[in-house]
Amino acid sequence: MAHKPEVFLKGKYKIFFGLNNEFRICYNDTRPLTDNYWQSVNPVVKLVPTFMLQLTIIILFSRVLMLFLRPLRQPRFVAEILAGIVLGPSALGDISWVSNNITPFETVLCMETLANLGVTFYMFLVGLEMDLTPIRRIGKTALSIAIAGIILPMSAGAGLYYLVWEKQKQRAPFIGAFFWAIALSVTSFPDLARMLSDLKLMYTDLGKTALTAAAVCDVSSWFLLVGTISLINAHEKLHVAIPVILSMTAFWFMMRPLIAWLMKQAAASKETSTEGKYSDTHVCLILSGVVFCGYITELCGAHSIFGAFMFGLMIPSGELGTTIMDKIEEYVVGILLPPTFLVTGSRTNLLYMFADFPLGVALLVILLACSAKIVSTLLVCLYFKCPKRDSLALGVLMNAKGVLVLIVLNEGRNMKGFDQQTFSWIVSALLIMTIIICPIVSFTHKSARHLKQYYHRNLEKSKDAPLRFLVCVYSTRNLSGLINLLQISNATRRSPITVFAVHLVELTGRATAMLIFHDKQKEADVGKNATREKAEAEQIVSAFESFENNNHAATVQPLTAVSPYDTMHQDVSNFALDKHANIILIPFHKQPSADGGWTDENLQHKQVNQNLLASAPCTIGLLVDRGLTSSVCAESQNGWRECGIAMLFVEGPDDREALAYAWRMVGTPGLNLTVVRFLPGKDVYDMSENAPEDDESGIFTAMFEREKEKQFDDDYVNEFRFRTMHDKSVAYIEKQVNSGDQIVSIVTSDYNNFDLYIVGRGHGTISPLTSGLSNWSDFPELGPLGETLVSTDFESPTSVLVVQQSAPPPSGSKRFRSSAPSTGIFGNSMQSAVDTFVNHRRSDDDY
Missing domain, CATH: 3.40.50.620 (HUPs)
Structure with missing residues (x-):
């Protein structure tokens, strides 16, 4: 068993107590002074080139690791955290030349400051992207999974920390148990959404349940983290949480109406313009609001991420949110966020993970930490008698970790809740949790053995059984023919039909695909300020609702699928599998002209159709509509024509x-x-x-x-x-x-x-x-x-x-x-x- 280092030399540095909460680092730094007592060497000029070098290397390492891990279907988060660990003391950082010239200790404060700025804007994007609407209509299964996914992992986190606390209480106080508990209960909503999109499970019932439960877990975990940080900063006095609560309430009830007013004014000024309603000025105002909200929550004793997250939640979905995402998402994720991974990697030392504890104890702690959320989800799914493969996949998906959990861990480290050894344990555990997700879910839901039983769902074998249609619509010009085709499909009470009407929209300006289920009870909101895409979607929804009202044996579920054209066929096929569709109806990629010819050929729609024909798991019908609406099922005074x-x-x-x-x-x-x-x-x-x-x-x-x-x-x-x-x-x-x-x-x-x-x-x-x-x-x-x-x-x-x-x-x-x-x-x-x-x-x- 390795022994903890007490004092050692690393280049020009002399480090005392390397495994403890507090490091003492001694080094010589000459700062010549002028006659007026100002430094002749600007420290900012000295640190900025080093920071730029660090940023360049961490981004380069991340990209290289992403190339190697992409065939293994690993998310971007795994490559980025591994890049930080490689540059930390676990690998290259242990080399004297690297620690002296690339990751010197004197740049730590600069790096941590920029990392805090990065996670603040990242949390704003998380709040901007998160949709809390599904929480209002959450089902019993998703709610039970979310509650069990909070209580059991939190108990496991506190218990595991207490298991090793007796031996290391001199180095890490018991407050670390709170951060371990919160870290294990977090399910990263944005990272889970990206995984589901990559696995083509976003549009399935499994994906919807996982995302809804993840949203509940995230919101609950953030409230717990706010309370924990506030209490620790005020030495466990409950009244200090009042300013944080008041500031959050003020944000919601004062700034939210202000944002709505600004959006209304912007819409009125651009009413007759073909350009977007929101200019760079609006985007700058919103970004300034992010910094202001972060500053207020810092003054109240909480982290700036909470104010930024709340500010993101206050901005309604629509053109403004899309514009902001388009302009800053890649900059925040690609430039501002990598310092967070470098800071995490510098605090992780895999070489001394087993310095004070036997190998079996450390591995047991990591294993139990990884399995807590899986076990809680499995228990709930078994109670509701869910399929075993769905239960396992859901348990693994709820273990998705990301940048959010790094924020929790780094806050715990900043408050001296962890020493380097326990910090390395939990980082290793969350890496394992994330790495195993794609292989396990791919095995349970993408293997040929699983898919064989769903293939050949054909009309020839359906006889008089109820039919389930998946109708794909690219634009409103496809509506008339497809709806009239459904009208002559003879929906009766003996043989009803279920129609999943999917409006296919190209993914632009977003990191992940998404699926929007339209509430048929909600009044259509199409006005002069609605975007063209929203107006078209509402028109499609209205047309299918009208078809449902005129056919009592038909049930319609309208939805919008936003996905890249290259993988759109996979999303449609997976949704057909999940909904057990018998037939997929798609429109021809050309539109008929008045003289009987063709016009408006869309080669992207053609490629989607060809990909669907090559991979559809059920029957597929391609409709060439040349006036089906004017000739079929027309009702005259003398009856049906x-x-x-x-x-x-x-x-x-x-x-x-x-x-x-x-x-x-x-x-x-x-x-x-x-x-x-x-x-x-x-x-x-x-x-x-x-x-x-x-x-x-x-x-x-x-x-x-x-x-x-x-x-x-x-x-x-x-x-x-x-x-x-x-x-x-x-x-x-x-x-x-x-x-x-x-x-x-x-x-x-x-x-x-x-x-x-x-x-x-x-x-x-x-x-x-x-x-x-x-x-x-x-x-x-x-x-x-x-x-x-x-x-x-x-x-x-x-x-x-x-x-x-x-x-x-x-x-x-x-x-x-x-x-x-x-x-x-x-x-x-x-x-x-x-x-x-x-x-x-x-x-x-x-x-």
Whole structure:
């Protein structure tokens, strides 16, 4: 076991009692004086170059470590705290040259002062970004997790500190137990939000529960920290907390109305301007308010971070908050905050972690500190009978630590509540807590084994079960077609539908993605001062609420998803998984023009659509809307106007899925469905028989797969015909064709007067009937038949819905299913009898 250093030399420094609360450092420093007794060497000029060098090195080290840790899915906080530890006495700081020239002791006060300024502005950004609205509607599970996540970790922190306090009471008073307790109860809200965004769990129920509980933990921990610091500074006299409480109350009830008045004046002055409402002057006033609020709380005996945090909470979300975040966030996080990590690293010495205690005791303390919050969350989740994987993931996520906990620890160190050894223990524990989050959550919620059970949530297998739609809307121009498509989806009390209407917005000017759930009970707030984005979001919400009011068997949950375009498809897919959606509806990336052509092509929306088609965990439908709103489900004086829908069936799982969706529409008032099935003609069979013999094994494999898929098609089509044979609104037609050109010719000549065409995308299957159509492709996301229909010149432009079954699961399974789809009342043993029955009912081409 190592022994604590009593006195040692490090370059020009002589250090006494290196592990204790108080260091005595002796060094020679020549300060020549002039005749008027002023120093001839300005100390600021001497310290500033050293500080600039330190800042440069800590930022460089952080960036390099981020590059190495990013593939391991570690957050930025881990890289930054490790950079501080590397530059501290645990590694490079133990080298005399480094301690003399890069991290000299005389720059400590300068570094700590700038670190305090950095954390003050950082806490302002935390308050600005934190939304307390979910706390008002917090559920029992989230509230119970938050309460247990405060009580049990605080008890564990105080108990663990007391466990080692007897042996080190000369170096660290018992007040350190309070800071250990608060540090273990903190869940860093901003860092947790960034982790959930990186893990693509922000939009899930797990993510919402974790964020809500984290907000409660953070607010409660800050109140506890304010009380602790105030009592310690006033030697445990309760009345000293009164000025802090009064200042916080004054901030909330006096400055908050003032900010609201300034925002109103700014909105009035920019009423007719196309530019933003808030100028640099407004931003400077807000930043000055941060410093002023921090100064007031310092005078009251608390830290400046509390005033800054409260000031951030007082600023309402909207354009002002976004403008401030855009202008200062990167500067605060990238420049002002790194000194905090350097100060923390200089106070952490991993070399002497086991100097006074056996290795087992120290490791036990660290392990129990790491597990306190996990155990408390698991107990609550077990009580509410949550799934085990969600319970474990939630417990680990609630252990997320960040800059907030460093502030708590450094305050405890400043008040001599820790010695260097116990400070190093708790820093090591919080590092371990944060490092294990992404690997464990990725294993529980991102592994292929977990995702397999959620894939293939298809309409073909849903039958008459309630449907869950995830409808993606890029702008208000997508509304009419998608809503009318939902209206003809035949929502009934027996088979209701649930619609998650997601307004997809590009992430700009924020560090993390976010999800906004709109309160349907709240009156829409769209006025002349509303931003364009907010007005568009409210218009989308209003349209879907109107759809819900007119359809009593439909339930709508409107929300806005803010995410980068590059990863937007992952957010949509994860939300579909979490909500067990059966189908995702997305709009085409082009808008129709008045002359029947196309306009306003959005390549970013096109990329999102293609990414979704490649990775969607359920059925996905891509709607090409060319006037669906004016022709479908129009109610006239004589009743419902008839509208025609054609489903063009070729072969394969996508076509079966398209037929399943068309089948669900049957029963909608005024809707007539015509299913046209194209069967291979004699020439197609002749081409297969006359194929070259050099690849005989490949031919037999393709023939086997085609026959298997044909059997699946026959089973499903026959079930559809059997169940709809008495329905006069359904017609079934079969046509024999030998090429894709014949399909186009038949559709344009005989079936060119429908309001909507539904086709399968045919992704992953090679059909001889459509092979000629796929030689050229401008829109591969539509499939060969869908793209042909969109480009075909009908008498009037028609809408097309392209349907694709779920993409293969992450394990890499092949597109061809190894098991037959659900065939309902038909089994293989009954197939010949059914064929006989159907053939008897068929007259030539029409049924």
